Amino acid sequence: MAEHVVSRKTYIVVWGALMALMILTAGLSRIDLGEWSTVVALAIAAIKALLVILFFMHVRYESQKMAWVFVVAGFFWLGILLALTMTDYLSRGSLGVAGH
Amino acid sequence: MHDRAIAATHGLRHHFADLDQQRESATLGMWVFLVTEIMFFGGLFAAYLVYRTAHYDAWVTGSEHMDFWFGTINTVILLCSSLLVALAVHAVQVGRNKTCALYLWIASAMGVAFLVLKGFEYHAHIVEGAVPGALWKLTVPDPQAVQMFFYIYFVMTGLHALHVTIGIILLAVIGWYAAKGAYSPANHNSVHVSGLYWHFVDVVWIFLYPLLYLIAHKKA
Numbered sequence: 333m334a335e336h337v338v339s340r341k342t343y344i345v346v347w348g349a350l351m352a353l354m355i356l357t358a359g360l361s362r363i364d365l366g367e368w369s370t371v372v373a374l375a376i377a378a379i380k381a382l383l384v385i386l387f388f389m390h391v392r393y394e395s396q397k398m399a400w401v402f403v404v405a406g407f408f409w410l411g412i413l414l415a416l417t418m419t420d421y422l423s424r425g426s427l428g429v430a431g432h
Numbered sequence: 433m434h435d436r437a438i439a440a441t442h443g444l445r446h447h448f449a450d451l452d453q454q455r456e457s458a459t460l461g462m463w464v465f466l467v468t469e470i471m472f473f474g475g476l477f478a479a480y481l482v483y484r485t486a487h488y489d490a491w492v493t494g495s496e497h498m499d500f501w502f503g504t505i506n507t508v509i510l511l512c513s514s515l516l517v518a519l520a521v522h523a524v525q526v527g528r529n530k531t532c533a534l535y536l537w538i539a540s541a542m543g544v545a546f547l548v549l550k551g552f553e554y555h556a557h558i559v560e561g562a563v564p565g566a567l568w569k570l571t572v573p574d575p576q577a578v579q580m581f582f583y584i585y586f587v588m589t590g591l592h593a594l595h596v597t598i599g600i601i602l603l604a605v606i607g608w609y610a611a612k613g614a615y616s617p618a619n620h621n622s623v624h625v626s627g628l629y630w631h632f633v634d635v636v637w638i639f640l641y642p643l644l645y646l647i648a649h650k651k652a
Contacts (some may be wrong), residue, residue, distance in 0.1 A: 337522065357641075383630050406467035
């Protein structure tokens, strides 16, 4: 399958979205959102990362299914690392342990 | 079809059936490397998360000693350099090697600008005494935990800066080959794969920026 040529316009629109999201997250950091500040900042970061991966890194246009599998597996692994680590740390002390 | 087949074999390594297979293999190989990079940085993000959960107040104190503008300007620099690298890939796809080289070199120079700013920022930390260990001078509550924040900060941004350094060299060298006309619309894996690397370095920074500079940033 021939390589997909992404148009310059697409790249520039994606870059515009990235800049807008950056201004949004920088601006929101100056406003006290309480507990939501972390969630909002990381959600915006995730959207920006997704835009870079799908468009700049061409994953959206990748014709081989295997590349998708590798990309998804990589981030799924990261999810396992972070989620299982935190289930450990956050649940410490929630069960009584003999001798403590 | 036959002419096209002959033209399409220029730059083809003997162990690949055709240039499409060669390109797909290169892309897949690069992604395998990038997955190992996700694991590499992932461990540090996990360390950040665990210590932040355990020492939230110290993390707020540490974040307050971060310079918002250093972080923000460096984010702008990396996002713009990523656009240039994406446009460089487009340029080589349509056969404009000189334009491709120019974009890669500007992106590389932006990487240098990023490192220069990072250097000024590190210098400010050293002057302030926000360096864990013997150089520590900050008088803050719970200094041990705040030092841990700066320890993780220096390791994460230092490792990221190392990746930026490698990227700067990579883009400059690939740009040089592009200027010599080494690539064609059918065969430019080096440009594409180096681009993937640079965008990955950008993605890491996209997460470092809010985690280090924005979260827990007090109202201005």
